[in-house]
Amino acid sequence: MSSLRRSKSTDRVAEGDVHGNELWRSDGTEAGTYLLKDIIPGDNGVVKYSSSPNQFTEMNGEAFFNTLQGPLDAELWRTDGTEAGTVLVKDINPSGFNSGDPNNMVVVDGTLYFLANSDGLNNSELWKSDGAPFVSSPSAGTRMIKDINTGPAGSRVAGVAAFDGDVFFRADDGTGVTGLELWRSDGTEAGTTFVKDLRPGSADGLEFGGPVLVFGGELYIAADFGLCKTDGTGPGTELVYNTTGGIWSLMELNGTLFWADGGFRKIFRSDGTTSGTELVIDTFDTLIGFVPFHGNIYFSFDDGIHGRELWRTDGTTSGTERLTDIDPSGDSLVNALKPSGEHLYFRGDDGGPTGVELILPTSMKRLRRRASIRDRRRERKSRPILWLSLSPPVSQTPCSAARSMAVLLPRVTREPGPTPAWPEVRTPSR
Numbered sequence: 001m002s003s004l005r006r007s008k009s010t011d012r013v014a015e016g017d018v019h020g021n022e023l024w025r026s027d028g029t030e031a032g033t034y035l036l037k038d039i040i041p042g043d044n045g046v047v048k049y050s051s052s053p054n055q056f057t058e059m060n061g062e063a064f065f066n067t068l069q070g071p072l073d074a075e076l077w078r079t080d081g082t083e084a085g086t087v088l089v090k091d092i093n094p095s096g097f098n099s100g101d102p103n104n105m106v107v108v109d110g111t112l113y114f115l116a117n118s119d120g121l122n123n124s125e126l127w128k129s130d131g132a133p134f135v136s137s138p139s140a141g142t143r144m145i146k147d148i149n150t151g152p153a154g155s156r157v158a159g160v161a162a163f164d165g166d167v168f169f170r171a172d173d174g175t176g177v178t179g180l181e182l183w184r185s186d187g188t189e190a191g192t193t194f195v196k197d198l199r200p201g202s203a204d205g206l207e208f209g210g211p212v213l214v215f216g217g218e219l220y221i222a223a224d225f226g227l228c229k230t231d232g233t234g235p236g237t238e239l240v241y242n243t244t245g246g247i248w249s250l251m252e253l254n255g256t257l258f259w260a261d262g263g264f265r266k267i268f269r270s271d272g273t274t275s276g277t278e279l280v281i282d283t284f285d286t287l288i289g290f291v292p293f294h295g296n297i298y299f300s301f302d303d304g305i306h307g308r309e310l311w312r313t314d315g316t317t318s319g320t321e322r323l324t325d326i327d328p329s330g331d332s333l334v335n336a337l338k339p340s341g342e343h344l345y346f347r348g349d350d351g352g353p354t355g356v357e358l359i360l361p362t363s364m365k366r367l368r369r370r371a372s373i374r375d376r377r378r379e380r381k382s383r384p385i386l387w388l389s390l391s392p393p394v395s396q397t398p399c400s401a402a403r404s405m406a407v408l409l410p411r412v413t414r415e416p417g418p419t420p421a422w423p424e425v426r427t428p429s430r
Helices: 373-379
Strands: 010-016 020-026 034-037 054-059 062-068 074-079 087-090 103-108 111-117 124-129 142-146 158-163 166-171 181-185 192-196 212-215 218-223 226-230 237-242 247-253 256-261 266-270 277-282 288-293 296-302 308-313 320-322 335-340 343-348 386-390
Touching (some): 054 103, 103 158, 103 166, 111 158, 124 166, 158 212, 212 247, 226 247, 237 266, 247 288, 247 296, 288 335, 288 343
Antiparallel strands (some): 020 034, 054 062, 062 074, 103 111, 124 142, 158 166, 166 181, 218 226, 226 237, 256 266, 266 277, 288 296, 296 308, 308 320, 335 343, 343 386
């Protein structure tokens, strides 16, 4: 069961033998959980048809989503939480060849912006909708804002983000003068304009389209060659950090910008300037998770001694520490970190046939184990992976007096070696 965005109550998508993967709704009780609408009823004699709703985005108290309404025909729908109010907004590509496939939805000032394909050739362009179904007027309803590249190659539009009352996105106008670069739109054709050629010439500056984040009144964009920021203008768009490793998991925490680089092997912090950017963690192993939770960033990491365990950092070298050693005899395989309310949930392997509870948040102690090391090793291959839960720390001292769990992470190496060179940071010519 996968979560949808909330629209007056908690909705869900559920898959079953009777209806396939369809739209459900729940108020959190068994009695209040029911099928909202079977958008594609029936079956083909072997399996049930599924509409597979996805991309849920709330606007004006309703949920807008992408769903199949027939084979290879994914279009824009909305729901107010009732069966009668779950309806098609627009058949963007009525040709029957391929589908409109609306995606990358964001809401700005009561208008839904998204990317969609209207010609059946996978040529996505920027669209907008006020949510009204079946409106044909060019000034209302759902319509394409601008066909940036009218040729058969399309504009390769991707990565919509809301900022400064407009939407920003990647696009290629097909002229050959620039590649896939930064554009913005105020929702009108005339107001949809090119912002900056981040990589001058016909090469793409935003080919891979990493994360974006609004921070300190500016929009930060993960470009192919590093981290850029913009105030929405060409002259106000510049490079903050240069890298060939890629920018991942861009986030703000406690008024500071953080990101992972180099295949999730490094963590950087920044005040948004080149001079204010510094390396926090540089390690040989891949960091998994990178989740903000109660003022810290949590991740799993194998330090070469304890196996893959749960770690956290407050953005400083001294504030980076290991929190668990769930299976002292082997690798705990901590992964799938998910904050929810006052807890951080994750999967792990305690080396035994039963689960492990993590309690006493000020000490992060584990409860007693129920199997010997020999038994754990014997049962290792047949045991399921277990879900664990961690409560937020009451203080910044998560270690018990009996067994310290604070171990520094930065620049861990299996063998002694030179300190990694600092990546070159440069400002592109404008």
